[in-house]
Amino acid sequence: MRGTRYTAEFKAEAIKQITERGHGVVEVSKRLGVSDKSLYAWLKQSQQDDLPNAKDLVALKLELQRMKAELKRTTKERDILKKAAAYFAKLSD
Incomplete structure (x- = not known):
């Protein structure tokens, strides 16, 4: 089988059998007819x-x-708005 080209799908499936399904490399190589x-x-x-x-x-x-910089700026803006809301809520009472 020297020089045989395998498709990317074939290779991906062979790798999946090893990594996801837990089969051994030697077992998969024998089953698929590919060298280990x-x-x-x-x-x-x-x-x-x-x-x-x-x-x-x-x-x-x-x-x-x-x-991170955007989050810091947004957090500061939120805190300012919270204080402003509390201030205006106090004024309306």
Whole structure:
């Protein structure tokens, strides 16, 4: 079976059998007729694909900083509005 190309769907299903269903690599390789070396390589590749790259991490960090600043500003605005509401409620009594 040297040089056989497998579809992405086939690889994903093979990996799913190992990761989600708990079957062993050797068992899946025998059942599917694929070398266990190939399955290990596909498994390693899928784990690397799941990890965010450096650009994504930087973008996420910047977004987190922006959202923290926005939350801080919004919290201050809310506190000011609470005080104003209490003040005007006191005046109307």
